[in-house]
Amino acid sequence: MANNAEARRDGVPIYDAEAIETKWQDVWEKNDTFKAREDSDRPKKYVLEMFPYPSGDLHMGHARNYTIGDAMARQARMRGFEVLHPMGFDAFGLPAENAAIKNNTQAGKWTYANMDQAVRTMKRMGFSYDYERLVRTCDPEYYKWGQWAFLKMWEKGLAYRATSPVNWCPSCNTVLANEQVVDGKCWRCGSVPEKRELSQWYLRITQYAQELLDDLDKLEGWPENVKAQQRNWIGRSEGAEIDFALAAEDGVTPTDRLITVFTTRPDTLYGVSFFLLPPESPLAAELVAGTEHEEAYLVLKKSVEQVSSVDRQGSEREKHGVFTGRYVINPLTGTPAPIWIADYILLDYGTGAVMGVPSGDQSDFEFARKYDLPIPPIIARQDDPLYDELKDERNMRVTNVDWDHAMDAEGYLIQSGPFTGMLGGKHSPAVDAIIDYLGERGVGRKTVQFRLRDWLISRQRYWGNPIPMIHCDECGDVPVPYEDLPVTLPEDLDLGAGETLAECEEFYATTCPKCGKPAKRITDTMDTFTCSSWYFLRYCDPHNDSMPFSKESVDRWMPVDNYIGGIEHAILHLLYSRFWTKVMRDLGLIDIDEPFTNLLCQGMVKDANGDTMSKSKGNVVPPSSVIGPYGADTMRLAILFIAPSEKDFNWDEEVVAGANRFIKRAWRVVWGLSQTADANAKLEPKSLGKAGAELYRRMHELGIRCTTDFDRAQFNTAISAVMELVNDASAYLNSTPAEQRDPALTFVVARTIVAMLSPICPHWGEELYHEALGMEGSVYEEAWPTFDANAAKADTVQLAVQLMGKVRARIDVAADATKDEIEAVAREALAAHIVGKTVRKVIVVPGRLVNIVAN
RNA sequence: GCCCGAGUGGCGGAAUUGGCAGACGCGGAGGUCUCAAAAACCUUUGUCGAAAGACGUGUGGGUUCGAGUCCCACCUCGGGCACCA
Numbered sequence: 001m002a003n004n005a006e007a008r009r010d011g012v013p014i015y016d017a018e019a020i021e022t023k024w025q026d027v028w029e030k031n032d033t034f035k036a037r038e039d040s041d042r043p044k045k046y047v048l049e050m051f052p053y054p055s056g057d058l059h060m061g062h063a064r065n066y067t068i069g070d071a072m073a074r075q076a077r078m079r080g081f082e083v084l085h086p087m088g089f090d091a092f093g094l095p096a097e098n099a100a101i102k103n104n105t106q107a108g109k110w111t112y113a114n115m116d117q118a119v120r121t122m123k124r125m126g127f128s129y130d131y132e133r134l135v136r137t138c139d140p141e142y143y144k145w146g147q148w149a150f151l152k153m154w155e156k157g158l159a160y161r162a163t164s165p166v167n168w169c170p171s172c173n174t175v176l177a178n179e180q181v182v183d184g185k186c187w188r189c190g191s192v193p194e195k196r197e198l199s200q201w202y203l204r205i206t207q208y209a210q211e212l213l214d215d216l217d218k219l220e221g222w223p224e225n226v227k228a229q230q231r232n233w234i235g236r237s238e239g240a241e242i243d244f245a246l247a248a249e250d251g252v253t254p255t256d257r258l259i260t261v262f263t264t265r266p267d268t269l270y271g272v273s274f275f276l277l278p279p280e281s282p283l284a285a286e287l288v289a290g291t292e293h294e295e296a297y298l299v300l301k302k303s304v305e306q307v308s309s310v311d312r313q314g315s316e317r318e319k320h321g322v323f324t325g326r327y328v329i330n331p332l333t334g335t336p337a338p339i340w341i342a343d344y345i346l347l348d349y350g351t352g353a354v355m356g357v358p359s360g361d362q363s364d365f366e367f368a369r370k371y372d373l374p375i376p377p378i379i380a381r382q383d384d385p386l387y388d389e390l391k392d393e394r395n396m397r398v399t400n401v402d403w404d405h406a407m408d409a410e411g412y413l414i415q416s417g418p419f420t421g422m423l424g425g426k427h428s429p430a431v432d433a434i435i436d437y438l439g440e441r442g443v444g445r446k447t448v449q450f451r452l453r454d455w456l457i458s459r460q461r462y463w464g465n466p467i468p469m470i471h472c473d474e475c476g477d478v479p480v481p482y483e484d485l486p487v488t489l490p491e492d493l494d495l496g497a498g499e500t501l502a503e504c505e506e507f508y509a510t511t512c513p514k515c516g517k518p519a520k521r522i523t524d525t526m527d528t529f530t531c532s533s534w535y536f537l538r539y540c541d542p543h544n545d546s547m548p549f550s551k552e553s554v555d556r557w558m559p560v561d562n563y564i565g566g567i568e569h570a571i572l573h574l575l576y577s578r579f580w581t582k583v584m585r586d587l588g589l590i591d592i593d594e595p596f597t598n599l600l601c602q603g604m605v606k607d608a609n610g611d612t613m614s615k616s617k618g619n620v621v622p623p624s625s626v627i628g629p630y631g632a633d634t635m636r637l638a639i640l641f642i643a644p645s646e647k648d649f650n651w652d653e654e655v656v657a658g659a660n661r662f663i664k665r666a667w668r669v670v671w672g673l674s675q676t677a678d679a680n681a682k683l684e685p686k687s688l689g690k691a692g693a694e695l696y697r698r699m700h701e702l703g704i705r706c707t708t709d710f711d712r713a714q715f716n717t718a719i720s721a722v723m724e725l726v727n728d729a730s731a732y733l734n735s736t737p738a739e740q741r742d743p744a745l746t747f748v749v750a751r752t753i754v755a756m757l758s759p760i761c762p763h764w765g766e767e768l769y770h771e772a773l774g775m776e777g778s779v780y781e782e783a784w785p786t787f788d789a790n791a792a793k794a795d796t797v798q799l800a801v802q803l804m805g806k807v808r809a810r811i812d813v814a815a816d817a818t819k820d821e822i823e824a825v826a827r828e829a830l831a832a833h834i835v836g837k838t839v840r841k842v843i844v845v846p847g848r849l850v851n852i853v854a855n
Numbered sequence: 856g857c858c859c860g861a862g863u864g865g866c867g868g869a870a871u872u873g874g875c876a877g878a879c880g881c882g883g884a885g886g887u888c889u890c891a892a893a894a895a896c897c898u899u900u901g902u903c904g905a906a907a908g909a910c911g912u913g914u915g916g917g918u919u920c921g922a923g924u925c926c927c928a929c930c931u932c933g934g935g936c937a938c939c940a
Binding site: 223224225226227228229231232233235237239261262263264265276317319342343344345346349350353354355356357360361362363364366367449451567570571641642643644647648649650652654655657658659661662664665668708712716717719720721722723724727730734798799800801802804805806807810840841842843845847848849851852853 | 856857858859860866867868869870871874875878879880881882894895896897919920921922933934935936937938939940
């Protein structure tokens with residue numbers, strides 16, 4: 001490449017992206033330009049992008065994610081904030097194991113090589129990270145503190161081991177958390193998990209269910225859909241537990257044995273015509289054992305085991321059930337209800353037992369229809385013929401109803417004893433009355449259920465953070481003493497030869513910290529989401545070797561002010577991180593309740609046809625293919641300009657070419673302005689001349705727009721404001737001979753253009769700041785320009801004149817004209833239209849329009 | 856079924872509180888420069904119409920002097936949850 005001094009055209013250096021970009025990347029690195037200073041007295045701003053999984057080089061999605069964050073971080077610096085903008089790697093996980101096997105290498109080697117490549121690409125993109133704070137979750141100095149946190153949670157009873165049915169992914173050979181089963185499939189590989197009864201390790205996230213739900217309301221800076229997804233996932237429902245007595249063999253005599261149900265509709269208790277247990281229920285097995293019903297039950301149970309969880313979901317599936325021959329007694333009516341075992345009942349929701357109300361529940365209705373069970377109506381609208389007939393207790397009867405009569409609509413109780421006539425439905429008076437009634441008799445109580453389950457964190461995999469526990473035959477599960485942390489993962493396992501952590505004696509053979517006898521380490525590792533649940537805290541104090549982070553450092557930087565990442569983490573990572581933060585708070589390590597104040601979920605980058613980019617489809621556009629021919633600044637500009645950050649966009653080479661055209665044009669315009677620019681000249685707005693005054697006014701108008709657009713992270717319109725200013729400056733240069741241009745104006749406009757585009761095109765900005773404007777230091781030490789709303793006002797404004805809301809004329813009036821003056825001009829402009837009509841009303845909206853109402 | 860979003864030119868998209876719909880860019884058309892091309896620059900570009908003008912933000916109503924924006928009903932698309940009792 002020719003150097004700038006030689007390659008000039010009309011006195012303007014050729015824009016040589018590659019030369020400029022490598023030059024400034026070196027300068028920034030040398031000068032520590034983007035180091036977050038602990039001792040700065042500027043206000044802090046913590047800008048964070050979700051760190052990548054290092055499965056190879058960065059792709060377009062990463063480029064978009066980090067470009068958004070970098071523009072925010074750089075602009076915040078110019079706005080006077082001390083900015084923490086760190087980066088790291090979520091480095092544990094299964095892909096590293098698979099790659100190690102495939103390439104006959106070690107998971108660690110592969111991971112570190114990928115991280116090195118990714119850092120090179122980040123630097124080539126000009127991302128302003130404080131690289132001294134780089135965190136890699138597979139470094140023992142990091143994962144040690146994940147183990148430390150696990151032990152703290154163990155002490156507080158927040159970590160525990162339990163045996164229960166879990167989702168086992170046969171292809172990943174490990175269990176999965178509930179959150180990692182997406183659409184009934186493994187989130188990573190898409191296989192359908194099997195249910196297995198296994199002893200596994202959990203974190204008690206359910207203890208925080210209510211707070212995780214409540215605090216969503218505080219997160220005003222989060223997108224509504226993310227909050228809605230979390231609310232759905234937590235799935236709070238209010239209702240009651242009601243105790244039904246198991247009847248003796250005769251079917252009518254209550255025994256002492258109680259079976260409790262959970263229901264959100266206690267007001268429908270009079271409509272119970274059967275009782276339901278899931279096939280997995282031990283009670284179900286017990287009730288049918290040795291009876292004529294046992295055989296049918298076993299068939300049902302087996303069929304459920306064979307059907308995958310995907311097929312079992314979905315309301316299209318036909319319901320199956322088996323009668324047990326036994327009954328329960330309705331605590332309200334004293335009437336017996338037959339106990340059925342049904343395959344649509346879930347063991348792990350509520351109490352694992354359900355009262356069947358066919359006139360109130362679609363599923364129960366279908367079930368009753370199929371097995372010919374009674375469908376007693378218990379709720380009706382007042383305009384329903386049934387209501388008149390059945391509101392009178394004397395007409396009480398059991399009759400089958402159609403689904404039309406079901407009480408999903410608002411309605412009043414019928415055939416419901418003393419509660420007949422009360423308004424029913426969720427949170428209705430009837431609900432409260434019946435709960436009170438049951439409560440007085442000690443057979444029911446108000447309760448809340450959550451859909452959220454505890455977080456299953458153990459994984460039967462090698463490349464993860466070992467669970468710091470030891471199993472001793474004498475003492476049970478014993479925590480590894482803090483002074484022995486970290487439990488180090490062996491780096492040299494030969495996965496290709498089939499070695500696993502569970503079989504690695506060197507790793508698991510140990511002695512019990514309690515009794516000193518030989519014992520075995522837990523060979524499960526923690527879910528990688530444990531590593532990503534607190535990395536943002538570690539960035540505040542990444543080299544601390546006595547604590548995960550100091551209180552002082554998290555007080556300084558947390559919470560994250562702007563968090564940017566993909567919507568796919570709406571539940572998984574964002575829910576886990578909120579939980580972890582609350583646990584750290586309750587351990588006294590931090591004071592905040594929520595980790596992320598503002599959240600931006602960027603859209604996906606798809607190919608030109610709108611298909612997701614993937615290696616298997618062969619439609620991936622690597623960032624290097626754009627950086628090479630156009631440069632990082634063009635790529636950053638194109639990514640931010642093509643669409644609003646939250647929206648998906650389709651990759652379009654034309655947009656990149658357009659961005660490159662603009663960046664070169666802006667380059668020429670700034671150089672053109674610089675020919676007459678004088679940094680020391682004083683600007684006198686009154687002596688600028690017509691063209692100059694208008695350019696000056698537009699600079700303020702567009703500067704205000706650009707600034708507010710940065711504030712609301714709307715980069716596409718922020719860029720269009722700069723484009724307009726460049727267009728105006730270009731017009732000024734074309735219309736005004738050099739000797740008539742104002743030196744102060746040309747300087748301030750050039751500096752403004754450079755400043756406003758610098759967060760987005762940083763190398764371009766630095767180069768012009770120094771070479772064209774002759775400034776010293778970094779453009780990021782320069783303050784963001786201030787704009788004056790008064791200076792943005794024009795002397796005269798054009799108003800639309802409407803007749804009955806339709807634009808009929810345009811008038812020019814002085815900006816400070818009174819309403820009366822404006823009205824007079826407007827009437828004159830519309831004189832021909834309003835001849836012979838009566839003007840009823842004239843609305844004057846200053847600066848905008850006049851509307852004359854006449855007929 | 857429940858819960859969130861979103862529907863604007865040929866395309867990506869603008870339009871802070873109800874106030875000139877289509878900013879900015881892409882693409883298209885025409886032009887300047889050039890032997891020619893590229894690059895660059897200029898003009899033009901919602902639809903219909905020669906023009907005046909009319910129509911125009913998913914559909915149908917409504918509120919208002921005035922609606923892309925507010926209200927009601929609906930349609931379509933995207934996303935989440937779901938035999939959750």
